[in-house]
Amino acid sequence: MVLFEKAPAKINLSLDVLGKRDDGFHEVEMIMTSIDLADRVELHPLDEDCIEVSADNQYVPNDERNLAYKAAFAFKNKYHINRGVRIDIEKNIPVSAGLGGGSSDAAAVLRGLNRMWSVGATLAELAELGGAIGSDVPFCIYSKTALATGHGEILRDIAPPPQCYVVLAKPNIGVSTRIIFQHVHAEELIHPNTQRIIRAMEENDFTKLCENVGNALESVTFSLFPTVQRIKEKMVRAGTTGVLMSGSGPTVVGLVEHYSKAKRIYNGLRGFCEEVYIVQLLDRR
Template identity: 55%
Template sequence: MKVFEKAPAKINLSLDVLHKRDDGYHEVEMVMTMVDLADRIEMQELPRDTIIISSQAGYIPLDEKNLAFQAARLIKDKYDVHQGVYIHLDKKIPVAAGLAGGSSDAAATLRGLIRLWQLDIPEAELQELGAELGSDVPFCISGGTAVARGRGEKLESIGSPPQCWVILAKPPINVSTSEIYGKLVAKEIRQRPATSAILEAIQDKNFEKLCERLGNALEEVTLELYPEVRHLKECMHKLGADGVLMSGSGPTVFGLVSKEAKVPRIYNGLRGFCKDVFAVRMLT
């Protein structure tokens, strides 16, 4: 038996960091949504009790360092499953890009293994499992659009943002999330995103207000360390994107575009100096 799952990328419409917690994590408040750029996960039962991962991408680990591997091992351990599984990751989402590609792969693996092994696990319980793997995994399990609090695992589902095109561009650098958070001093953030205004814009389906209120507290650190990201934001603005923001800890920058006629010009303009450029829609 085989099962297939899509693992969509996420973007942050807002990301605020409130303070550093006693457990070492940061308390955050984020608005996240998913876009139609996705990895494809294929899972197949194996006759022996083992986990094997493959991928056409030559730049990801295929052992216990891989979040999909960790997800499979976690579900086997928690529910005493003694069946093997072969997992193939068809990667489309860039790695270390601020798009939760690894977290989405882990979430898709959890969802797929429930079907493959016919396990009866409620979504809330699955999200608790996902939180053991990473802060973005619970959101990637449920998908849609949500406000995330705590370290990202406390979710409140909300309505979809106004539909638009999303141009994603990743410069040829990788950014470490732990490095960015490690250099952030929450109480010194100069410009905090207005989460309530983002939520109001989404509720009202007000695209212009949404674009005006986009905000990411981590930009202050990433843009200082990686001038390429600042340059990419400036280029996207000049090419005509309606709203521009860095996703997660970066380095991917996204532009929201309401008119389809603008999309080819922005896409082609970015492709001149950026290999990883995608024109996609929000998943509503």
């Protein structure tokens, strides 16, 4: 029996860094939601007790460094499974882009193995297991709109954003979250107003949402990768109302109410940036 799982990308509507903790992690406060750009994960059962990973992207490792591999390893250990699995990943989410592609693949593996091997774990149990793999994995288990705190693993369900189109623009660079956080000085950051963003979504107020989205890491990433700042400026000049960088970058996100405008912005960015997408939000509660 082959199982298929979709692994949706995530975007940030806010990202704030509150300081560094004693354990070396930074305390963060983020609003995240999922979009309909997704990887496709196939799980093939194996009689031999082993884990095999194959991704169709040269920048994704096909060994124990892959978060999907780590997810399968953790799941087998946790639930004492002595069977094997081959994981095939069709990558549609850009790599090292601030869109949570690797974390979502890992979450898809946890959900899929839970079904394949009839373990019966709850989503909360899978999220707890995923938290040891990567800080975005618990969010990706649920793929709804959430406020994430701690180092990203503590989640609270919040109202979804108003329905809109999302323009994504990723320059031809990869950004390491670890390196970005090495350059963070919390006292120098510009902090978004997280509560104001939550209220805008509760009131289904698109204008207020766009006025308040923000990412405290932008100044750090912009200083190291000026191309990202140029993409944001170009998107703003094109008339995009809510623009911010997702995660630690380099993808820039623009929220747009109407498809015709999203398409115009998309066309304007195509000559400037290799990877540009128009997507929609998944959380339609």
